Amino acid sequence: MTHLAYILPAYAVALLIPALFAGDAWRRLRRARARLLVLEGGRRR
């Protein structure tokens, strides 16, 4: 395959950036769910 030195970084960037966003979203969701559970659980008691 020709131009591999350009193709591989292009694919790496295209995979890495959405993966970083997905990781960040997943962390935010998990943290918010846990926090909300504590706060709303406390409110209902």
Added chain:
Amino acid sequence: MLGVVDVFSPTAPPRGARGLHRFANPGRFLRLAGRVLPWASGIGLLLAAIGLAWGLFVAPADWQQGDAVRIMYVHVPAAWLASAGYMALASASAVALVWRHPLADLAAVEIAPVGAGFTAICLITGSLWGKPMWGAFWVWDARLTSVLVLFFLYLGHIALTRAFDSPERGYRAGAILALVGVVNLPIIKFSVDWWNTLHQPASITLTGAPTMYLGMLWPLLFTALGASFIFVALVLARLSAAVMERRIRALLAARAEGT
């Protein structure tokens, strides 16, 4: 002006926006997003994986570009989503400004970083294609420059929405910037027709037959559709988190007022 706690109080929606306001209820939105998110992520990942493998290993090399044409399978979907994402950002901003939809301002705030990310992919992969094809990573071509302006508009929106002590003022300033920036979208689209550019004109249009070999077109459509689902999934996940974070702030504010 919507306060943090106001978002969760039942206020009558303006006339003409009742359909939209059905999803203003955070609980209803979170339930809907929770159902759509696994499907959007799964379909997006599957289509993108098929399209990327097809483009990388099965689709033929171009007779002029050689294998560098394979960069197209990541560059073109990112370019389409950079523009489509900005249209979504501007639409959410318009809904927030006109109808004061309580989720629209949050949607705009969460779309902007994802749109900036896809615009960055478009610019970086375009540079990586440009070096072997044009002999330069960057030229001040009308298409490249207008997409760079789009990237700065996204960054400007991200900065502006976070620049005020009152989030609502930030949302409003960001919404105005987003609407003004829409003027850049036709410039991006028609830059290759209006000016004499190095960047090639569109190979796929809504009105005419594609000028691309079908063996290259199919993997491109798979990656484009897959990337679109992934974009939607990322925005939905971020927006769900933002809705919950807003509720957390409201609960903490209510608790602070009660003590």
